[in-house]
Amino acid sequence: MIRNAGEGVSIAVDSIRANKLRSFLTILGVVIGVSTVMTIASMVQGIRTQIFNAIETAGPTAFYVVRFFSQTPLNPDRLPYEVRIRPVVQTSDAEAISRVPQIGYSAMWVQLFQRMEYQGERTGGVAIFGADSRYMEIQGGTLLRGRFFTRAELKGALVMVLETDVAERLFGRLDPLDRVLRIGDKPVRVIGIYQKPGNIFEPPGQEVGGVIPFESARQNFRYDETNSLFIAVKPRSGVTVAEAQDLVTVALRQARNLRPGTPNTFDMITQDQILEVVGNFTSYFFVAMVALSSVALLVGGIGVMAIMMVSVTDRTKEIGLRKALGATRREILWQFLIEAATLTLIGGLFGIVLGLAAGELLKHGLALQSGVPLWSAALACAVSIGIGLAFGLYPANRAARMDPVEALRHE
Numbered sequence: 547m548i549r550n551a552g553e554g555v556s557i558a559v560d561s562i563r564a565n566k567l568r569s570f571l572t573i574l575g576v577v578i579g580v581s582t583v584m585t586i587a588s589m590v591q592g593i594r595t596q597i598f599n600a601i602e603t604a605g606p607t608a609f610y611v612v613r614f615f616s617q618t619p620l621n622p623d624r625l626p627y628e629v630r631i632r633p634v635v636q637t638s639d640a641e642a643i644s645r646v647p648q649i650g651y652s653a654m655w656v657q658l659f660q661r662m663e664y665q666g667e668r669t670g671g672v673a674i675f676g677a678d679s680r681y682m683e684i685q686g687g688t689l690l691r692g693r694f695f696t697r698a699e700l701k702g703a704l705v706m707v708l709e710t711d712v713a714e715r716l717f718g719r720l721d722p723l724d725r726v727l728r729i730g731d732k733p734v735r736v737i738g739i740y741q742k743p744g745n746i747f748e749p750p751g752q753e754v755g756g757v758i759p760f761e762s763a764r765q766n767f768r769y770d771e772t773n774s775l776f777i778a779v780k781p782r783s784g785v786t787v788a789e790a791q792d793l794v795t796v797a798l799r800q801a802r803n804l805r806p807g808t809p810n811t812f813d814m815i816t817q818d819q820i821l822e823v824v825g826n827f828t829s830y831f832f833v834a835m836v837a838l839s840s841v842a843l844l845v846g847g848i849g850v851m852a853i854m855m856v857s858v859t860d861r862t863k864e865i866g867l868r869k870a871l872g873a874t875r876r877e878i879l880w881q882f883l884i885e886a887a888t889l890t891l892i893g894g895l896f897g898i899v900l901g902l903a904a905g906e907l908l909k910h911g912l913a914l915q916s917g918v919p920l921w922s923a924a925l926a927c928a929v930s931i932g933i934g935l936a937f938g939l940y941p942a943n944r945a946a947r948m949d950p951v952e953a954l955r956h957e
Contacts, residue, residue, distance in 0.1 A: 554883060582901075583929070592908065608772060634772060639777060655760060659671045668716075672755030673753065673754045674729065684778045685742070688740060692736070694737075708727075709756050713725050740757075797813045844957065854942075875947065886935065890931065897930070901923075
């Protein structure tokens with residue numbers, strides 16, 4: 547058996563060398579399918595790693611109170627009536643939460659989408675948060691230069707802590723500090739530069755541009771109160787998220803005079819929910835891409851079957867001679883299966899190389915902290931061999947069932 551396996555591998559390699567173009571076209575589908583699976587595995591792992599890192603940096607205990615979240619369908623018009631009539635989140639809600647002894651931070655925030663401009667340089671619509679000087683404690687990030695807001699500025703001053711990537715886009719080599727840019731039609735002075743934690747889920751043109759005081763956002767910009775306002779909450783040290791959520795729920799129900807048995811008129815978004823959404827998204831994405839790449843693998847398998855059928859026909863006399871010298875059906879079958887598996891394994895190895903290269907490109911292009919996981923390489927090899935065995939079975943079985951006398955007469 548070992549001798550036949552080695553012989554099958556040797557014959558497969560010789561066949562590839564003798565028919566390079568035909569062999570390349572045969573395994574091309576396997577190469578594409580395997581490299582796709584590895585690339586997607588690399589990207590999914592990178593996404594999950596980056597999200598976990600961002601949440602760890604921001605603090606896993608922070609959560610948010612919103613008007614609605616879990617009941618939000620793709621079409622807001624299809625919201626249930628009892629959800630549509632919910633009151634918007636208000637400052638009084640944040641104050642009610644802040645009075646809970648176990649809560650260390652509670653404040654109203656707002657998210658705007660505005661264009662930014664400085665002396666002809668413009669951005670697309672970027673997300674601008676209206677918050678306070680504890681913004682980075684909740685969202686994460688690093689203050690690189692300058693400062694955050696003073697107590698006086700929180701009352702409505704048009705000042706901003708600018709995100710570093712947006713600062714480079716608008717100001718180039720100029721020092722942005724104390725310069726005045728425009729957000730929409732409002733002049734805003736830059737007082738600080740910060741670097742946000744990595745998040746590749748920002749839609750194109752909607753990356754975070756910076757932070758302004760909440761009152762400045764409320765007084766000077768238009769926004770949809772239904773969906774843009776929310777309350778950032780962080781419990782004190784030693785208080786679990788679940789305990790804090792229960793306490794916040796009680797405080798808000800009391801503040802809104804909800805009777806026992808009446809459903810809540812608000813939702814909460816926790817880091818676990820964010821991770822669940824991310825996990826579901828990446829899982830569905832991975833399954834979809836594997837399904838698409840399986841088409842390439844199927845094409846590759848059909849190609850392997852075709853090339854093995856040609857190989858069986860070309861080597862009919864050889865098969866007859868081996869049978870005449872005592873080779874059993876099992877040995878003939880094994881030889882051709884090994885040959886088919888070797889052919890697809892070589893294709894899988896080429897696919898792994900391409901997957902490694904694509905993984906590195908993704909790592910640099912999307913700023914992912916990722917690498918190609920080892921399990922995907924092992925899976926790629928296993929799938930490649932499996933394709934060879936599955937699609938090589940029919941040609942191998944045909945070779946094993948040949949009549950030696952008829953095979954020796956073949957011209």
